[in-house]
Amino acid sequence: MANTNELYKKYGSTLNRCELFQGMDEKQWNDLLNHFHEEEWPRESCFINHQKFLFHFFIIVSGRVKMYNVDDFSEKEHTLFLLKKGDVFDLFCLLDGVQHQVYYECIDPLKVLAVPMDDLRDWLKKNPAYYQGFLSYAGKMMRMLEENVSQLIFTDISTRLLKLLLSNVDYSSNRLQHINDLPNKEIANLIGSTRAVVNRHLQKLKRNGSIKVSRNKVQIRDISILLKELNNQNKKL
Amino acid sequence: MANTNELYKKYGSTLNRCELFQGMDEKQWNDLLNHFHEEEWPRESCFINHQKFLFHFFIIVSGRVKMYNVDDFSEKEHTLFLLKKGDVFDLFCLLDGVQHQVYYECIDPLKVLAVPMDDLRDWLKKNPAYYQGFLSYAGKMMRMLEENVSQLIFTDISTRLLKLLLSNVDYSSNRLQHINDLPNKEIANLIGSTRAVVNRHLQKLKRNGSIKVSRNKVQIRDISILLKELNNQNKKL
DNA sequence: CATTATAAACTACCTAAGTAGCACAACAGA
DNA sequence: TCTGTTGTGCTACTTAGGTAGTTTATAATG
Structure with a gap:
């Protein structure tokens, strides 16, 4: 619990800007942060379709990661999202529990807060009031993807x-x-x-x-x- | 209630194939269908950024609608989704409650079941077990949009x-x-x-x-x- | 049946974007 | 300081896809 309080003290300002968890106060954050731990990944770490993201959910507290995919045939890359402080991943997995065929690479040295997917899902079940924030965020994400499609066309x-x-x-x-x-x-x-x-x-x-x-x-x-x-x-x- | 039972009898097979409401039995459907009514829209009906979709949510029971958007400058059209029997709209609005800048046009004469957005949201709050189905569906939708982006690129x-x-x-x-x-x-x-x-x-x-x-x-x-x-x-x- | 409207089929042309290749500059590490 | 690496800046070339316009086929209408 000391550890938890520490996390909130260290990263509270970032966490409160996190859209996914809107309207949470310090007490609620500390309750949730119980399940989190901190991780650091060096620059240029690369994760290729890693199971990691099926079992843990991450909040970025510093640094950038690109979420990209690669065409099998041309081997061209396309960066779907450039994730930064306050962003989370992988939302796709969190929502439907299916592996996301996508690559990750750290642009900077990265600091993330990590939580087991199941812990987060359990927490949601116990605090259904926060489902709405997740739904809204999913909606926002869908709008971004749709906008992306429109621009391409x-x-x-x-x-x-x-x-x-x-x-x-x-x-x-x-x-x-x-x-x-x-x-x-x-x-x-x-x-x-x-x-x-x-x-x-x-x-x-x-x-x-x-x-x-x-x-x-x-x-x-x-x-x-x-x-x-x-x-x-x-x-x- | 007679009306409700009627809706389930008429459209039960379609409703049960509806991914958004997975795992509901007849009793639960009838409870939910209480808030629904049936609507018919003629072929070629067209809705341009209509408020309608901010306040009601629809399940298609027969016919096709295209959800498309139009480039302001070139006036080109792009069909985002061709919605058909068992599909729902507008999920964007349902999730985040923001108007969706998009057009609708009926390809066929359309039959839909309509429910006030707020009734559906209230029902969800009372039956939080069904949130997961909505999250999964949002995830699936995001994957479709992402796949769309990849194909375009x-x-x-x-x-x-x-x-x-x-x-x-x-x-x-x-x-x-x-x-x-x-x-x-x-x-x-x-x-x-x-x-x-x-x-x-x-x-x-x-x-x-x-x-x-x-x-x-x-x-x-x-x-x-x-x-x-x-x-x-x-x-x- | 004649008329009109809509869609398909085809031709010729134009252009943005992709491709390949090379010279040069900036930087990192030994 | 030398060397290898990576990124930039540029030229020349190719091509898929967009554009415009015409002809032909098909369906609907009175």
């Missing part, structure tokens, strides 16, 4: 790239976050394209003065140009 | 068309079902392409003897050729 690569950039701007500092230190290849994986094509579009944005590019680094120079560019994309059709 | 139109056809074959009769009477345009909307391109690929399949095409009709001639074709697609890369 309706928009071209340069639009998808612009949207990716704009959706990762921290508007308090006007800085790019989460994806600012990724190589072109990883950016390509996020929008379903290839390094060469993404680079082609980044060059265009560099030339019009909206971004700055260097090795493993993309920085925002002028958001207004990006927004104008996105507007033009739409009008084009 | 990894595979070309001809592969997507082949998969669409093969996933709609009724293997007891070797006949195409659900999509067999759609015009090329609607098939295109299902895989995120255009009428002309879909037609191009259908012609190829017609020429190799795997399908038969006529006005508003696609029929399977030889599944083995389709399967072989799908195999070749994969090897191609």
Whole structure:
């Protein structure tokens, strides 16, 4: 229990931002955290269809993981979600208890809180009031996936790239976050394209003065140009 | 109550195949069906971002509806789901209570059982044992959306068309079902392409003897050729 | 039966995106 | 400092898929 209190003290601010567990107070958190333990995974750890995720559920407290899948034939990668502090995984397994055919790789050294799936499910059964938070979160996830599908069908690569950039701007500092230190290849994986094509579009944005590019680094120079560019994309059709 | 019993008698076999409400017996169904009423919508009825779906939840007992969305700029359509007997909507709204920006159109004359969203949510709160079915179903839906994303990124139109056809074959009769009477345009909307391109690929399949095409009709001639074709697609890369 | 509407079939063309290959820069480790 | 590795920037080329427009077939309607 001392351990539990410690976890809440250490990570309370992160946990309270966690959408999946909305509206829980410290007492309730401590009750739940009883079943958790802390884990650290080094950078570049990679989990390929690992059983791990069928039996434990994780909350990220620091670092990034990409959840991606790989096409059997072309061996191309596609990053489904770039998970970060406050995100959880694997929700797919939690919901239906079926193994999720998907890969994980740590972009940074990762710290997670881990709980056995069954403990979490039991806790839910005993506290059915929290089912609603899980349902809402599932709904939100479905909307994100649906939005993803729409973008893939309706928009071209340069639009998808612009949207990716704009959706990762921290508007308090006007800085790019989460994806600012990724190589072109990883950016390509996020929008379903290839390094060469993404680079082609980044060059265009560099030339019009909206971004700055260097090795493993993309920085925002002028958001207004990006927004104008996105507007033009739409009008084009 | 007489009315309720009637609903179960009429549609029990459909309801029992409904994944969302797994493991319910007649008594429980009748308890739930108390809140339902029957509705009929004519063919080609169209609902555009209608509040209707925020306040009522529907189970289809006969006919097909497409859930689709439209790109604001290109005005292209994409059919997200072709819902049929035993399917429900709108799960997005049920889960998180937020309006779902999506269109509906009846392909056939439609019969649905309707229940006020809040009644269904109340029923769930009183019968928390059934939450698990809803979570599982949400998980399944997420997997479908994820699979959709993967297909869009990894595979070309001809592969997507082949998969669409093969996933709609009724293997007891070797006949195409659900999509067999759609015009090329609607098939295109299902895989995120255009009428002309879909037609191009259908012609190829017609020429190799795997399908038969006529006005508003696609029929399977030889599944083995389709399967072989799908195999070749994969090897191609 | 004639008229109209809708869908299918086909042709020609255009373009975005994928592909391959190479030179160069940045960085890490020995 | 040397060396191997990884990422960027660029050129040249190929191609699937989107686009536009026309003709032909099929069904529905009066």
